[in-house]
Amino acid sequence: MLKTRINDLAIFGGLPAFEEKLHVGRPNICNREQLIERINDILDRRWLTNNGTYVQEFESRLAQFVGVKHCIAMCNGTVALEITIRALGLKDEVIIPSMTFIATAHALQWQQIKPVFCDITSETLTIDTKCVEDMITPRTTGIIGVNIFGKPCNVEELTSIAKKHNLKLIFDSAHAFGCSYNGKMIGSFGNAEIFSFHATKFLNTFEGGAVLTNDDELADKIRLMKNFGFADMDKVIYIGINGKMNEVSAAMGITSLKSMDEIVELNKRNYKHYKKELENIPGITLLTYDERKRNNYQYIVLLIDGKITKITRDQIMEILHEENIIARRYFFPGCHRMEPYFSYFRNAGKFLPVTERIVEQILQLPTGTAITPKEISEICRILRFVIANGEKISKKLRTIYLTKPALQKRARIA
16 A cells, blocks of 8 residues: 555554565575475485484585685574584683674573673674773683674774784674675684574574584584584593584575575665665665675665654654564664673663664664565655654654553554
């Protein structure tokens, strides 16, 4: 339904713009026939897990693509991060950005390691290297940089700081597979890098993750730890857990890899379409990609300045949801405002001014193989209409919130 009047918006009783919900991160399925063929082969072999041929092939393809010596596939990215943290001997305190998925902090806290939250830069939304050194104490044992939305951290400066203070350096690159930094593929930096291949990632294994490293000793240790510490059939030489990737997940990963270039090209097309459609909308800034570098173009991220739009990010999100456009506030409200961290560090926000501002502005829109250019144009039309009438819509929403408790719970009133 075309939105020409405020009352046409679904939140005010109009028909939703889309019959089906448009989600952020709807899975890419790729070549279904090839996937089924591989799964049938797995069933015929009756080798479903425990380092089967598809896992080995997936690891080899990933290592070759990134240009590293070792790739260890895992059941998911969180377990990959937890095992890497333990294998590197991290303890006491580790510096991370608060602007990240909660798993980055939980992977430390789960092992009784204190995550020390550091601010980000407003340009890249990655960890601010100038703030990192201020956070280092005698108890600091490592740094985790997060390559968020495919945007790489300042690798050189983080590497220099880590060497200077004898700290371990890990990169959480869950968002950054297929991206590059200064001519090298992300996945080849620090002591190790961790990828996620969750269903929402542009390259997925249903559920899955991987650790990539050039450190032979670390790779051997991680392989032991992800398989209960087994060095041989009846020989356990180290403490470990079950972090293995199964064969079906690896088959999905191989299928995704074969379609990766097509998916990236489609993501790039969507990004350029959004960029064109969102130009000159006051108060909305699209997070852009440097097209001279390799990117996965997986994330369409907006920063919304409510002072200019006269309507808050949260109100805009609520309007979009009612239109069946399921936009997301990644990573609201910041790890430092979530439990248990908020109870531990109630004043952390005072040291994270950029993070505090960004988590109140950020909004992620649907993209990927499940969305069409026509749908993108309609999403942007709705955004343009809402911003053009921001003050009136905001006022009307506040009136409705006062009379509809259910809406009041779902939306934060500015």
